[in-house]
Ligand SMILES: Nc1ncnc2c1ncn2[C@@H]1O[C@H](COP(=O)(O)OP(=O)(O)O)[C@@H](O)[C@H]1O
């Protein structure tokens with residue numbers, strides 16, 4: 001599997017001031033694979049995800065120890081340009097957060113921020129991204145309408161299109177379907193399945209069935225620690241640790 | 254939610270064990286029927302088999318319901334899969350009891366009265382295997398489950414003995430061939446019965462090995 005290694009987290013600790021939110025996490029991510037992060041709320045999944053594209057940098061008094069390698073280069077190296085890093089590692093959040101602008105502008109936004117001015121290139125990229133996000137057919141006749149008129153599920157796919165437009169290598173998703181109904185959720189899950197051929201996907205989900213459905217590898221976090229990670233089918237049929245078994249079978253607490 | 258599932262799984266365990274009890278009883282009757290060449294016992298086995306079939310369907314439906322509604326994982330999933338498979342094996346064991354009963358019925362109505370082959374040892378072993386496989390399931394006893402696998406070889410050996418002996422008799426007494434074929438088939442049915450008990454033991458090993466054995470390993474290394 002080494003050939004496909006995309007990101008590698010090594011002995012990561014993370015502190016919110018004095019509170020150690022993540023402890024000694026080592027975890028690899030592979031290109032073409034979906035990795036799901038599961039665990040009870042407050043165990044540090046989102047904190048971990050945000051470390052992966054340095055979103056936590058903005059939090060005052062926070063501190064990172066250890067290494068996170070992207071294609072073998074430490075993303076916390078002082079030579080790294082954070083804006084460039086975030087264009088390589090895109091993020092989709094729990095609640096769809098489109099801007100109050102047209103569908104077109106929402107997708108074009110990242111391109112403009114990254115200094116792209118060529119209008120045909122932008123238009124092509126918008127179409128391509130909406131297609132990749134499985135939204136094009138539903139919006140092609142109204143891409144100059146406001147994004148806020150879309151349904152929740154469509155808005156979330158729009159946010160995915162927005163992330164895809166800047167051609168990232170890794171996509172981080174923090175509970176991307178938790179605010180959606182089952183049908184919209186299914187569309188997002190199918191989309192993840194499509195996208196994994198082209199990207200390295202890391203998804204946080206509190207829904208274990210969803211982790212089981214969409215991911216190739218599952219990592220179970222508990223109280224800031226990585227307890228067990230394995231191929232998803234193994235983890236959900238024969239977990240090695242009692243703690244994992246208790247969590248996934250709902251025997252916790 | 255989880256506690257709800259635990260209750261459902263407990264219920265499944267009870268259901269499969271009551272099926273197990275009935276099947277054990279039918280096997281016991283079948284063995285009595287062989288011993289005593291008793292057509293009445295044989296008839297009772299044949300007439301009551303539908304009860305086992307109905308219970309099997311009921312167990313399977315309950316399992317499917319739990320799978321659909323609770324989507325169990327890990328040990329809960331392995332347990333449910335084990336129940337589904339054991340359910341199937343128990344039903345097939347019931348069928349073997351019926352097959353034996355049908356042979357006994359023919360033997361009982363025959364004019365031949367010689368014994369030719371004593372099945373008591375083979376029957377005893379097959380019955381013990383069934384009983385132990387269910388005990389191994391209830392107590393998650395992996396050692397007992399492995400013992401059953403070993404016993405299966407003993408049953409196979411007796412079957413070969415029966416084959417050789419009965420073949421010799423066929424040569425000696427060509428006019429009893431119909432009777433002897435039926436007698437020989439009993440060994441086949443007992444062997445199949447033991448095979449299903451062995452399957453149950455294997456299910457129990459799978460159920461446990463994914464669980465305690467692995468946990469033991471993972472925690473010590
Ligand atoms: N900005 C923050 N400042 C201080 N503590 C935080 C902050 N964000 C999260 N935490 C704490 O860090 C721990 C992990 O939180 P989080 O990563 O959001 O968990 P999860 O995503 O698994 O629910 C929790 O105890 C939470 O209270």
Ligand SMILES: [Mg+2]
Pocket residue numbers: 045046047204
């Ligand atoms: Mg979170």
